[in-house]
Amino acid sequence: MSHVGYSCLMAVDREHVLRSAAALLTRKSTATMDEVAKAAGISRATLHRQFAGRDALVRALESLGIAECEAALDAARLDEGAASDAVRRLVREVEPAAGLLAFLYTENQLFEGEEQHAGWERLDARISALFRRGQENGEFRIDLTPAWLTEALYGLIASGAWVVLTGKVARKDFPRMITELLLGGALRRDEPRREES
Amino acid sequence: MSHVGYSCLMAVDREHVLRSAAALLTRKSTATMDEVAKAAGISRATLHRQFAGRDALVRALESLGIAECEAALDAARLDEGAASDAVRRLVREVEPAAGLLAFLYTENQLFEGEEQHAGWERLDARISALFRRGQENGEFRIDLTPAWLTEALYGLIASGAWVVLTGKVARKDFPRMITELLLGGALRRDEPRREES
DNA sequence: TTCGAATGAGACATTCATGTCTCATGTGGG
C-alpha cells in the first residue's frame, strides 16, 4: 500500500487541476470537461477520477474560492485600524482570486433554489460587519446599507476582473481603481484623501 | 392574403414573447426554449417560427436591450447640465431595463471570439463621453479612467438588479444606491451634497 | 358559412456534453 505516493501525488495533482480549471473557467465559464482536462494536461478519465463530475468540480472550485477569500479576509485584518484602510487591504489581498470569484459570482446565480455553500454567508457576514463598523465609526455614510455595499464590492471585483481580462486596464491598477471608486466615488473631492502604507 | 392581420398579430406577439423571455431569462439565464415558450404562453413550435433558434432569440434580446439602453441615454440628456446629474438621470432611466442588461452583461462574456453587437460599442462610447465630460468639467476625479467608470457602472447595475431580484433591497432604492455609490462612494462627506429635481 | 393562415401538440432525428466502462501502457516500489 503506497500511502505516501498516493496522498502526495493525488494532492499535488488535484491542486494543479483545480488551478488550471479555475484559470480556464474564468475565461470561458462554459468550458467542457474535455477542455478542462486538456487545460490541466490530463485525460478526461483522470479528471473524472478526481472529480465525480462537473458539479463536483464546480463545488470544489467554490470551496477553493471561499477558502482563498477567507484567507484574504484574515490577511486583511478587517477589524484593525480604519475601516477604509481595511477595505483597501481586503481588495489588495483578494485580487489574486478575483477571476475565480467572478466566475463563482455568476455561477451562483444559476443555482436557483438549491442550497448554496454556507461559506458565502460567512463571507457576507464578515464583510458586512466591516462596513457596519465603518458606519458606526463615522467613516462611512449610513444611507447605504452594509448589504448593498457588500454586494457592490462583489460586483466591482467581478467587473474589475473582467476588464483586466479583456485588457482594457492594467492588472496593476486593479486594487486602486476598485477601492478608490468604492470608497471615494467618481466625484472629485476638494479635501485631499489620506493614504495608508 | 391578410397583410394587415399578419403583420399586426406577428408584431404584437413578437414583442410580448420578447418581454416574457427577458423577464424569464433575467431570473434563470439557462432557461430552456420550452420554458421560454411556456412563459410566453405559446408553444415551442410557434416560438421557433418567430425566432430561428436560441441564438436568434438571444440576439433579438440583445437588440432589445441595446435599444432600451439607447432610449434611456436619449431620455437622460447626457450632455445637458452637470455630469453628475446626467448620471443620476441615466441610472433612473435605465432602471426598468436593468434585469435584461444584467442578463446580457453576463451572456456577452460567453461570446469569446465571436464578433459582438456593434451597439455595445456605441453605448460604451456615449457613456464614456459622459464621464470624460465630467472630468474635463472638474466634477469628476481624473485618476479613474472613463473606461473603468463605464464598466463599473455596468457592474453596479447588474449587482443592483441581482440584489433587488433576491429581495435584499427594495426596488425603489435601486437608482439612489447605485448613483450614490458610483458618484459619492462609501466614505462619509463632511460637506453636504447637493440634490437635483 | 367557408377558406386560409396561424397555432398547438407531439413525434422524430440530431447534436453535444456527460458519465461509465474496458484495456493497454508505463512507472514506481518492494
Place this chain on the structure above:
DNA sequence: CCCACATGAGACATGAATGTCTCATTCGAA
C-alpha cells in the same frame, strides 16, 4: 525482476436541449 496502481486513450450508453417535421384544430376575414 515483478506487481500493483495510476494513467491515457477510446469506445459506448445516456440524457438533455435543439431543430425539423406533420397534422389536427382554431380563429379571423371574406
